[in-house]
Amino acid sequence: MKIATWNVNSLKVRLPHLQEWLAAGGPDVLCLQETKTEDGKFCVPEIEASGYRCCYSGQKTYNGVAILSREPAADVQIGIPGYDDPQRRVIAATFAGVRVVCVYIPNGESVTSEKYKYKLAWLEKLTAWIETQLRTYPKLALLGDYNIAPDDRDVYDPKAWEGQVLCSEPERQAFQRLIGLGLVDSFRMFEQPEKSYTWWDYRMNMFKRKLGMRIDHILLSTELAPSCRSCVIDKDMRAKERPSDHAPVTAELAL
């Protein structure tokens, strides 16, 4: 079973890219972020024509998450239970006994911003919920746009970014608290190329200059991690015409 995550930065604009990927043998389960699409306008016919089902939680203009899958989803959960967040950032469902949690973690804007406080508070809510989810679902995958570069090697210029949003210690500690629940960064289970990133700023030719950050992740529970055979970033998607600024990440599970 292949599971993947991709921040599409508008599903409407990226639908052709998505359809091409799915037609060429896409993952079995695909978590999407920043769909920027209201539920009533979700492109269900196009997804189904590609041979996938979907569940989604979206809103106009901002945020929005979805899970596409070849098999039907079970036990779909929208949002973090007990957390009344108007921003559509979480959807979870179960596939073949694997709990798949799709997250779009807040960006935070800058470490002095109110949005940064929201990001850290949001991460605490997520962590508490994932802790309980792991008890219910020992086989769990937490996929999405984390907006956190967990390590200096995940940043093109760690000196310049030191202490900045995406790289600050509180954010990295929050990431490590998730790891501490019993999760593994699947990407780092394997030898990877130097300068592996998942996001490159549209500006300043950052992609061509190979200057990016690794902020999209697939974390696997300790029970699920041993079945992981690979984890790769699909950089080609970022090289296409009119790309998302994020590339997809795919993990292959021997299930």
Added chain:
DNA sequence: ATGGCGGCTCGCAGCCGA
């Protein structure tokens, strides 16, 4: 040097992302 690109909207300028 806080820009830059690209997406969005009760659009034609301003917000937001990261």
